[in-house]
Amino acid sequence: MHIPVMLNECLEALITDPKGIYVDGTLGNGGHSAEIFKQLDTDGMLIGFDRDIDAIERVKGKLKSEEGKRVELVHDNYANMAAQLDRLGIGQVNGLLLDLGVSSFQLDIAERGFSFQQDAPIDMRMDQTSGQTAGELVNTAPEQELADLIYRYGEDKASRRIARAIVDARGKNRIETTLQLAAIVERAKGGRKGKKTHPATQTFQALRMAVNDELAGIERVLETMLDRVVEGGRIVVLTFHSLEDRLVKQLFSRHVPREESLQQGGVKRIYEDPAIAWVWKKPLTATEEEQAVNPRSRSAKLRAVEIGE
Numbered sequence: 001m002h003i004p005v006m007l008n009e010c011l012e013a014l015i016t017d018p019k020g021i022y023v024d025g026t027l028g029n030g031g032h033s034a035e036i037f038k039q040l041d042t043d044g045m046l047i048g049f050d051r052d053i054d055a056i057e058r059v060k061g062k063l064k065s066e067e068g069k070r071v072e073l074v075h076d077n078y079a080n081m082a083a084q085l086d087r088l089g090i091g092q093v094n095g096l097l098l099d100l101g102v103s104s105f106q107l108d109i110a111e112r113g114f115s116f117q118q119d120a121p122i123d124m125r126m127d128q129t130s131g132q133t134a135g136e137l138v139n140t141a142p143e144q145e146l147a148d149l150i151y152r153y154g155e156d157k158a159s160r161r162i163a164r165a166i167v168d169a170r171g172k173n174r175i176e177t178t179l180q181l182a183a184i185v186e187r188a189k190g191g192r193k194g195k196k197t198h199p200a201t202q203t204f205q206a207l208r209m210a211v212n213d214e215l216a217g218i219e220r221v222l223e224t225m226l227d228r229v230v231e232g233g234r235i236v237v238l239t240f241h242s243l244e245d246r247l248v249k250q251l252f253s254r255h256v257p258r259e260e261s262l263q264q265g266g267v268k269r270i271y272e273d274p275a276i277a278w279v280w281k282k283p284l285t286a287t288e289e290e291q292a293v294n295p296r297s298r299s300a301k302l303r304a305v306e307i308g309e
């Protein structure tokens, strides 16, 4: 079961006009989308994106246009959102929600290859219709490239040792499955050392982020959609680890006006166009009650901005 994270907080931040057009960039199981759709009035519209065709098929069965309220589902990377809105003849929207990362469905289905707890070919593509699998990356990338991406996307200080171990192992036999890879990483890091998290957690995160080009996608959708949300509309983003959160925070911060004193006196307002304002200064986190029932919410950070000053 995928329980939507911080559902009430997301909806409260997102919906400013129930007759508006709202985009859910990460449909997943449609948990957030179903509630957005419920809260829309006649003339309201929901557009949902997911690059995973399974998500689109699942949500198709649950969410349908009703008289006066429309749903449009798009199978594409949210990085292409602006072009897809052009195709649909939609100029501006009232709000955008992104709930980043993988869904519980993707993690639970062993064959998707996201999990080091279930044995399967190492795939990790969110869109299984295109692109290189994590298995191909692990078996072909130069050692330095593997080390760099494990360091950058996994923030694992043992990145060089892990990359070396991967290259040694694949020199003997192709690395076929998630459990083989997890064991190689575990050995390279000297075992579990009594830690709660599996030693391969960061390497798996890094490979997933690389294969799906995740940070570039987030940057692109946010940069292009800032111009496509009406003044007073909101962009709401749920992140699940520090790399995502840092990127979102830094990108939005560039658009929040700040004042700088001029030498000749007076002040100058500095910001990138369009100007936006934080809905809250600090990100919201899930309540203790939610964290108790939904472990995925424990690492969630919710940021929201409003377009205009």
Ligand SMILES: C[S@@+](CC[C@H](N)C(=O)[O-])C[C@H]1O[C@@H](n2cnc3c(N)ncnc32)[C@H](O)[C@@H]1O
Binding pocket: 002, 003, 004, 005, 025, 026, 027, 028, 029, 030, 031, 032, 033, 049, 050, 051, 052, 055, 076, 077, 078, 079, 099, 100, 101, 102, 103, 104, 126, 217
């Ligand atoms: C955490 S789940 C969303 C869960 C959803 N909010 C719910 O409550 O059911 C994230 C979803 O976003 C999708 N996704 C991740 N990156 C994407 C991208 N760049 N473009 C489109 N969809 C993406 C994943 O395939 C996954 O289904």
